[in-house]
Amino acid sequence: MPFGSRLLYMALHALDPTIEQQFGMHYTSLDDLLASSTIVSLHLPLTEATRGLIGEAELAKMPAGAFLINTSRGEVLDEAALRRALVSGKLGGAALDVLRDERPGGNPFADLPQVIVTPHMAGGSRAAVGRALQMAIANVARFLRGESPLDLIPMPSAS
Secondary structure, three states: OHHHOOEEEOOOOOOOHHHHHHHOEEEOOHHHHHHHOOEEEEOOOOOOOOOOOEOHHHHHHOOOOEEEEEOOOHHHEOHHHHHHHHHOOOEEEEEEOOOOOOOOOOOOOOOOOOEEEOOOOHHHOHHHHHHHHHHHHHHHHHHHOOOOOOOOOOOOOOO
């Protein structure tokens, strides 16, 4: 791993040990991950189990000066608790690709230089939009030829 770092992860289930070994990853609990990490990056869906996952108690477990990155959903993180941890100096900084309120004026970190907030629009790049348009055109052409469109997502059956 670069700079002698360890890569810890927490998930619903541990990965196959061969994958962990290949990428130098180690499965751990959320508490151990927070206590052992100087950089924590959140990549998870918003569910009832993950809503408010990172709050006051979780941030307090992180080492002094640690950094938090959130690219999942704003509701996963207690923004008021994060702000307190940043203002107090407990955390060194944060990078947020999402906020609870993404309307203009909804950034509660705008006055904090140790926080980077970016728009949650990675899928909106010119290249991504171009690929989506090409896929749509190809699927319309397939449909007109009587073929099934590609990349269909099956609908759940009504029970």
